[in-house]
Amino acid sequence: MSETTFMGVERSLINWKPTIDYSKCDYCMECVEFCPHKVFEVRENEEIRLIVKNPDNCVVFCRACSKTCGVDALSFPDKNMTTQRIKEIRKEMETHD
Numbered sequence: 001m002s003e004t005t006f007m008g009v010e011r012s013l014i015n016w017k018p019t020i021d022y023s024k025c026d027y028c029m030e031c032v033e034f035c036p037h038k039v040f041e042v043r044e045n046e047e048i049r050l051i052v053k054n055p056d057n058c059v060v061f062c063r064a065c066s067k068t069c070g071v072d073a074l075s076f077p078d079k080n081m082t083t084q085r086i087k088e089i090r091k092e093m094e095t096h097d
């Protein structure tokens with residue numbers, strides 16, 4: 001199995017990724033340069049020049065790139081709710097064992 005896991009849960013089942021507020025983003029690309037995990041993709045010659053291409057590459061509970069964003073255009077899911085959901089998934093997995 002090549003799927004990565006976090007706290008024993010498949011990463012693809014965990015909703016943790018940056019969301020770009022395009023009404024604020026000025027395409028400075030600081031976040032892209034900062035993050036080493038290829039979460040973002042820069043698109044040449046497109047109106048929307050930056051997308052979250054690989055959300056599952058984002059490190060669960062990392063929010064570091066948001067600190068590089070001077071216009072506060074990056075947001076993340078609620079950490080407590082995500083933790084709660086991970087626990088629920090683990091419980092579901094135990095029940096199905």
Ligand code: SF4
Pocket residue numbers: 018034035036037039040057058059062063064065066
């Ligand atoms: S939160 Fe961390 S891992 Fe996720 S995109 Fe930003 S810097 Fe990369």
Ligand code: SF4
Pocket residue numbers: 020024025026027028029030031032050068069070071072073074
């Ligand atoms: S750092 Fe903020 S403003 Fe700059 S490209 Fe990323 S999301 Fe957009």
